[in-house]
Amino acid sequence: MVQQNRWTLSLFAIPTLLFYLYFFISPLTNTLFDSFVEWDGISDKVFIFLNNYMEILQDPVFYSALLNSFYWVALVITVQIPIGFFLAYFLYQKVKGFRILRTVYFIPVVTSSVAIALIFSFIYDPIFGLLNNTLNIIGLGHLTTDWLANPVTAVTAVALPFVWNFIGLMMIILYSGLQTVPDELIEAGEMDGVNARQKIVHIILPSIKPVLTICLVLGVTYAFKQFDYVLLLTNGGPVHLTEVSGSYMYNQGFSENNYGYGNAIAITMMVIVVGLAFIINKVLKED
């Protein structure tokens, strides 16, 4: 056996490690350190320690952006995951057209956020948009509005493309979970004469709890990191109304040149997302 120098192994690790430290870990620590400074991106950084965080705590726009982010999370839980679940559940029951249905359900997942945002801008378009035209045709013309500018509808209008974008992903993950439910369990339930609702609530949902947890964590993470739709459809307007925490962070940096504050928002978001993921895992893994 040829005696090999263990140090040659480091040749495999070192290039990646250096790359990763310089282009990922170091920027990550920069996010943290720069959250303690006041900086416009050009002049010298001024160390102000926790002042940015103090400011966040008193910033009404940040709170409204955060509230919108939680509204997106709520839509994940009440719309995205339930639709994804029922699509998965019906596909799991072996319907005709399984392949074409699954293919088409999943298309939005592989479509770029820009394309989806533009499609929705067409749906909401006041003049030729799908929504206003449909309302006019079915005689509900008085409900037509400029969906992205109207304060009542704008927040939901910006969130819907996000909801639609990932329904297919939720479906696919839940479907993979459904396939692991043992047939005997369902048959035993059918023998006991459970109805469809009882079957879902008492047999199916408890047995797919691990994938439900994954969907929830994924949905929360995406709701916080996917602010493409806000930038593309409204850029946070009208007057910060549709802002989510991600877009607010982005705009504080690149529109207001307030990079220290932007980084502080980034760290706050990071803590919230990691914290929520931790709590979801903890709560759902118990019992």
Added chain:
Amino acid sequence: METKPGYEPGSNTPVYVEEKKSLKHHVAKFLKYTFIWGFFALNFGLFLWILMTSFKENSEIFANPFGLPESYNFENFYKVLTEGNMGLYLLNSLIVTMATIFLCMSLAATISFVISRFKFKGKQFMYLLFVIGVTIPLQSLIFPMFFRMHQIGLRDTLLGIIIVYTALNLPKTVFLLVGFMKGIPREMEEAAFIDGCNYWQIFSKIIMPMSKPMLATAGILIFLSTWNEYIFATVLLSSDAVQTLPLGLANFQTDHVSQYGLVSAGIIISIIPILIVYIIFQEQVVKGMTSGSVKG
């Protein structure tokens, strides 16, 4: 009459009992099919609507927003590809995506080999650095990434965006590959050692070929996230010559706000490549996205 598995009273032998179809059953069935085909129609209809719009001029769009076009002329597509530069953006996206996949997989595979197959000091810490990368929302790196690229002169270059995408995809790729490589049995490797193979040969002749399924999954995940990425692209790329497809499309729309037919053609052109990849590799894409989310 429909049959349904059941058991005869007092015995354990399964038999088929006849079940009457009730009204409730029919209603449930109707709702179920309305739901699954309704959602299908929504998805399919939206894309079809954009496709139809892409053949129309504005006057026709306003007169007839939802119907079939009067004629199928490709003028909008021609304009988007030439004046709109979409051909160039397509090429840029291809270069960026392919290079990112290659660079990220090379960097990830080598370090995953070391982390998953050998014991050494600091290994857990090294692995932890990548797990951190999987956990945090990547958007929080946006400002330092911008200044790092600016500092080393790679802002607004294809190389710069390739590096950024590689860095962003690295943690997840390492995480997936380490998990997979840990499961490869050691016997072959030990036999190869005895035959005098060096580390490189073990890596390239044994570990890499055996990791093919996970390499494919990782490749698909990198492909999708890179091809569709918008936020980092809009921050880092400003000149026309280096824009990727999503960014180019977004800017094209800003310049042609009310020209719905043109913008629709742009949307269609940007969707077609990924749609082709998706339809050809559907099973792998679905499996990759599932295992990627489940493990990540």
